[in-house]
Amino acid sequence: GESVGLHLPTLSVQEGDNSIINCAYSNSASDYFIWYKQESGKGPQFIIDIRSNMDKRQGQRVTVLLNKTVKHLSLQIAATQPGDSAVYFCAENHGSGNTGKLIFGQGTTLQVKP
Amino acid sequence: DTEVTQTPKHLVMGMTNKKSLKCEQHMGHRAMYWYKQKAKKPPELMFVYSYEKLSINESVPSRFSPECPNSSLLNLHLHALQPEDSALYLCASSQDPAEKLFFGSGTQLSVL
Numbered sequence: 001g002e003s004v005g006l007h008l009p010t011l012s013v014q015e016g017d018n019s020i021i022n023c024a025y026s027n028s029a030s031d032y033f034i035w036y037k038q039e040s041g042k043g044p045q046f047i048i049d050i051r052s053n054m055d056k057r058q059g060q061r062v063t064v065l066l067n068k069t070v071k072h073l074s075l076q077i078a079a080t081q082p083g084d085s086a087v088y089f090c091a092e093n094h095g096s097g098n099t100g101k102l103i104f105g106q107g108t109t110l111q112v113k114p
Numbered sequence: 115d116t117e118v119t120q121t122p123k124h125l126v127m128g129m130t131n132k133k134s135l136k137c138e139q140h141m142g143h144r145a146m147y148w149y150k151q152k153a154k155k156p157p158e159l160m161f162v163y164s165y166e167k168l169s170i171n172e173s174v175p176s177r178f179s180p181e182c183p184n185s186s187l188l189n190l191h192l193h194a195l196q197p198e199d200s201a202l203y204l205c206a207s208s209q210d211p212a213e214k215l216f217f218g219s220g221t222q223l224s225v226l
Binding site: 106 | 118145147154155156157158159162164169170204206208211212214215216217218219220
């Protein structure tokens with residue numbers, strides 16, 4: 001089964017509100033996590049990453065939180081805009097060491113209402 | 115140049131055809147990847163090349179044959195595919211394995 005998953009398949013938010021997209025993982029040995037955004041007809045686009053020695057990392061309008069105790073990852077998007085509408089995937093570097101084996105969760109579709 | 119370029123963007127092939135998907139990056143990345151993505155599903159890892167050597171093969175059928183001619187190029191040779199192989203094929207690269215991946219826009223493949 002999937003080792004990385006998201007809690008909700010679809011999230012609908014009002015423009016200007018904050019969005020929170022959640023992800024659970026099961027492999028305690030995973031030490032690197034990435035959030036990707038995928039728009040229709042395009043490949044996944046890197047948003048932000050975090051390593052297991054951190055619990056929070058901020059970018060422009062985005063924040064990733066990592067809770068290793070409960071194996072939970074979240075992506076927060078501030079002041080959500082229509083251009084944020086897309087499918088969001090969390091991805092986990094599967095296993096220890098530099099294996100290059102990045103496994104994706106199921107994805108959450110973010111819909112932004114004007 | 116911060117792009118991963120994939121060609122062709124669309125491909126229709128019959129089950130007896132032989133075709134190749136191509137991927138190119140000029141970021142100096144030493145790891146390159148093939149992923150397969152079905153509609154409304156996450157990308158699934160197929161192959162990883164690290165420093166031009168195949169390091170991961172996720173039990174992919176032999177009708178898919180990867181090739182890495184040099185550090186900038188990655189090919190996926192297709193032969194005798196099945197209709198269920200129809201999907202978006204994504205190429206990606208990273209500075210080295212376990213770093214963040216940069217994806218191309220993919221090749222949308224239809225097998226008739």
